[in-house]
Amino acid sequence: MSTIKNLSRRSFVKSVGLASGGLILACNTSIFSDNNEEKNNVYFNPNLFVQLNSDGNLILIASRSEMGNGVRTSLTSIIADEMEADWNKVTVKQATGDTKYGDQNTDGSRSVRYLYDTMREMGATAKAMLILAAAKKWQVSPEECSAKNHFIIHSSGKKIAFGDLVTIAKTIKVPTEIKLKPTQNFNYIGKYLRSVDAEDYVNGTAIFGLDKRIDNMKFVAIARCPVTFGAVKSFDKSAALKITGVEDVIEIPRIEKPFGSLGGVAVIATNTWAAFKGKEALKITWNYGENKAYNSDEYMKQITQNVHKQGKVVKDHGNVNNAFKNAYKTTESTFQLPHLVHAPMEVPNAVAWVQEDSCEVWAPTQAPQTTRKDIVSYLQTTEDKVTVNVTFLGGGFGRKSKPDYVLEAVIVSQKIKAPVQVVWTREDDIKHSYYHTTSAQYLKGAIDEKGNVVGWLHRFALPSIVSTFQSGVDYAAGFEISSASNIPFDIDNMKVEVGKAPAHVRIGWLRSVINIPHGFSVNVFADELAYLAKKDPLEFRLNLIGKDRIEDTKNPIKYNTARLKNVLRIAAKNAQWGKELPEGHAYGLAVQHSFYTYVASIVEVSLENEKVKVHNIYTAIDCGTVINKNTVIAQMEGAAVFGMSLAYYGKITAKNGAIEQNNYHDYKMIRMNNAPKVHVEIVDSTENPTGVGEPGVPVIAPAIVNALFKITGKRYYNLPLSEYNLV
Amino acid sequence: MVTLYINGKKHTIDADPEMPLLWAIRDIIGLTGTKYGCGKGLCGSCKVLLDGSPVQSCILPISSVEGKQITTIEGSSKNLDLLKEAWVELNVPQCGFCQPGQLIAAAALLDTNDTPTDEDINEAMVGNICRCGTYQRIKNAIHKTVELKKQR
C-alpha cells in the first residue's frame, strides 16, 4: 500500500494550491518503509492530494494534463468511488509541474494505468477516517457505520454529512489497514461519466494556454529558420517596427537541447495580430545549415533502397530463407509512409514571466516537469524559483510533450523583462514541429499448401525518435522495433531487419507513434497473405494469431493472444462480418496490440464517384478495467477520425530542407461530411487498466486499405490515399 | 476608434481598422472563448454570429463589422443555450478547443432550420474542424437539441 498521510495541519499544503482548513490527505506513489514519524516529515513528498472541506466540497489535485483524454474525470472518479462521495460535490484543481506529484508526463496512454491502485487506496482511506470520526462522535463502533453518497450512516439509521465530520476527521490517525470495496459495488468506475469540465468547454470559460492573460503581457510571434537547425545570419526589422502595435524586434538564440528553442527573430507587440504581421514584415537572411539538403522525395527513394537489401538483423527465428525456398507461394510488398504532424487545434503557445528571482509560466503542456527542468537549466536557477502552471490543452497528440515553445517564451520574457505570450501561427506549427517519422518497409511472406504462413520477413527504415535526443542515430531504436518484432503471429520462421535512415528534421512521437507504420504494413500484408491463401481474411487472421498463449515480451504486461482474438471476434460480430453489404460496399479489418491494449476495427467502405467513403467503423477494445466508459468510447470515436485523417490526407514533405505544407488547406483533416459512424464495444474485464488515448488509431488506415482491395482489387501500399486521387 | 457591439454590449476600441475581429475580441476586449485555429478561414474555431450569420472572425476586419451585432460563445440565444445543454449531456467535448466555434455554427443552423437532416448538418458544419474527432457526438447533440426544443 502507498503511504497516505493526514496533512490537515501542515502549512505546506498551501504550496500545492489548497487552502488550509479541511481534511487533507496526501500520499506518495513511491513507497518508502521508514516509519519514523519525524523523519517522514522531512522526507514525505506527497504527490496526490484530496481535500474535504466542512461545506462538503471535495477537491482533488489532478497531476496529469487534460487534453481531451478525460484524465481529470477518470482520476477523480476513482477516489470519489472508493470514498462514496457525491460526484456533484467534487471539483478538480490542476497541479503545477513539480516532482512532488511523481511522474506527470501525460503520454504513452498510461495515466490511469499508473495511478489506479493508489487513487483507490486514497479514497478508501478518506472513507475509513470519516467512519472513524462518526463513530467517535456517536460513541459507537465503527463497524456499525457505513458511507453512502457523502454521508456516514449508522445502523440505527442516523446519518451525518461528510462535511460535518471534517473537524473530527482531521484529528484521526490515518489507518494503515484499509479495505477496498468489491468491484461490483462501484458507483462511478466502469460507468458513463460526463467530463468534469464539460460546462467550461461549452461556455468558452475553460482557460487554454492561448487564453491566459496577465497584466502588461506582450504578445510575441517568432520567425524561425525554414530549415531545421538553420540560424539567423542577419535581419532587417525596419518594416516590422512600422506596424501599429509592434514594439520591439529581437533575436533569440537556439538552445541545443531535445526540447530547446529553435532560435530566430521575435516580434514583440501589444496584440497577437500585430505580432503576426510584424513577423511577416521581417526580412531575414538565414544560414540554412546542412539539413538544407533534405528532400523528402529523394529521401524516400534512399530508404526504400535500404529496405530492398539486407539490413541489420534484429530478430531471427527459424530459417526464413529455407521457408521461402520451400514455400508453396510467396509474395512481397513495399510500403512508403510520409511524415505526419500533430496539428492540435490549439497551436503551441506559452505565457512566461521571468522576474529578478523567479519565473512563472502558464502553458498547455503534457510534460510539466520536463518543462520546469529545461527552464531551470536555461535560467541557471533552482527548481523552487520556477513554477509551471498547466492550463487546459487544446489537443496534444504528443506535440505538447515537447516544450520548446515554453522555453521560447522564457527566453523572450527574460530578455525584455516583461510577461509575454508566445503564439505560434498555424503555419509555424505545421513547419517547425517534431514530425512523426517517415518510413519505407518491405515485407515478404510465404504460405504452404494449406494456406498457413510459414515465413515472414519484415525490413524497415525510418528516422528514429532517438535522433532528437542524441546525434548519430541512424537506425530505429528498440521501442521502434518491438511493434514489428513482437507481432503476435504464430509463424515458425520470422526475421526482422532495420535499414539505415538518418534524420533531417526533429522526429517526435505522435498519437500511437510507431504503431502507425507497423500497424499499417503488418495489417495490410497479413490481409494480402489471406488472399494469396484464398482464405477469408477474418478466419485467416485468427489462425495466424494462433492458439491461446501469453507472448513473452520484455514488458511487465505480457500480451495475451486470446484477448487479441477476442476483440477481433467482437468487432466481427458487431459488424456482422460475412453479411451481404450494399452494392459496392466492402469490409476491411485490422487488429493491433499497443500500449498494452487490444483493439480491432472493421470498416465499411465504398467508392462514391471514385472517392473513398467510410460508412461505419466497428471497434472493439480491451483495455482491462475501465474507469469511465464515456471516455473510452470517445477516445475510440476520436481515434477513428484521427486515423482517417492520416489515411486520407496526412503527408508532410520537405523541399530543400523546408516543410512545404502550410495550414489546414494543404494539411487537411477529416471534417463532418466525411465523419464515419463509429460503433464501439468495450470488453468487460477486471485486468489492470491499460491505455486508451492512442491504441484506437493504428487500425484505421490498414482496415480502409484492406476494404478498398475488395472493391478495387488494388492494394494501396502508400499513404495518404489522396496520392491515388481516392479522396 | 471603432465601435463594436458584442453580446449586447457596446465597446469602443482604439485599434487598426484592418485588425481581424478575432484579435479585437480576444486581445483587446478580452473575451477568450472565441478561438484562433488557423487564421485563414479554414477551421471555424473563430466563428461568431454577425447579425445572426456565422462568420469566421479571423478574416474579417473590424472596419467591416462596425455597428453590427456580434454574438460570441460567451453570449446567449435560445438555440445556443439549448445546444450547450445537449453538448454537456452527450459529453461532446474532448479537448474542447474547437467547441465554441462548433456551437456557434450549430446555433446558426438551428436559427434557420428547425429540423435539420444529417445532410443539412454536414453542410452547416463542414467549415469546422475538430482535431479530436467529436463529429459524431456533435451531430447527435444537434439532433438532441431539436428534441429538447420540442419538449419545451
Ligand code: FES
Ligand atoms: S481561426 Fe478562423 S477559421 Fe480558423
Ligand code: FES
Ligand atoms: S474537441 Fe478537441 S478539437 Fe474539437
